[in-house]
Amino acid sequence: MFGSKIGARVLNPGLARIAGGALAIFTALIAFSAGGLALWERGEIKALRADISSTREDLALARRHTAILERQLEARLLSAEQHWSATSRQAQSDESAEKRDDHPAFHLTQDEVLLVRSYIKASPSKAAATIGVGGDLRNVGLVPLPAPIVGKAPRLEGGRFTVDRNGAIVISLQHSRVADVVIQPN
Incomplete structure (x- = not known):
């Protein structure tokens, strides 16, 4: 008796059709939502890839500029060192030429x-x-x-x-x- 009542409810064709339709609609909504979400995520991934590519190009350009600036800085430092060295040597030669304590080279008659x-x-x-x-x-x-x-x-x-x-x-x-x-x- 208990088993026959359950069987009768399950076998009710109107209720089964409504439940099946609701289940189909729910499944379709989930599938449609998942598809829309997948399309949106795909667009986001494409945008992120474009940003990464652009960032890599900017980084390569920045590295090239940095290398150029480093070479210019090294050249200017070398030039400044050479100038300082030449100035230092000139000052030393001037000082040694001016120090006449050791051997007075000039005598008056x-x-x-x-x-x-x-x-x-x-x-x-x-x-x-x-x-x-x-x-x-x-x-x-x-x-x-x-x-x-x-x-x-x-x-x-x-x-x-x-x-x-x-x-x-x-x-x-x-x-x-x-x-x-x-x-x-x-």
């Missing part, structure tokens, strides 16, 4: 010393000498040698002089930044 003393009057003082032969004159005010001295002693042409605190006459030759000759007071 007795007549030239008398000539300089006759035109440049310096009053002797008991102060200690502040400038010696080879001393740096970059921060000292120098005056060109008078024309009569240069006229009678042409090798002093372009020379400049100053008077030391003790009354010594300090002469710097042309293109020199050091004391080439120091004539002590009497």
Whole structure:
């Protein structure tokens, strides 16, 4: 009895048709939704692939520009190093040329010393000498040698002089930044 009632309900053709139609509609909706979702996902994947491709092209371009900039930077650094090295060597040669403490290369004759003393009057003082032969004159005010001295002693042409605190006459030759000759007071 219990079994026959269940069988009768299952076998009811109107109910079975409605359930089958509902099931078919539900399955069709799920299939349609899945298809639409798959199409949408496919479009998203295509867009992502295009973005990745574009990003790879931009990255390759950026790498090329970076390589060019690195080469330019290396060239400029090398140029700056060479310039600094040349400047350093020039400064060293200038300093060594100006240091004449070791071997004073320029001597005045007795007549030239008398000539300089006759035109440049310096009053002797008991102060200690502040400038010696080879001393740096970059921060000292120098005056060109008078024309009569240069006229009678042409090798002093372009020379400049100053008077030391003790009354010594300090002469710097042309293109020199050091004391080439120091004539002590009497």
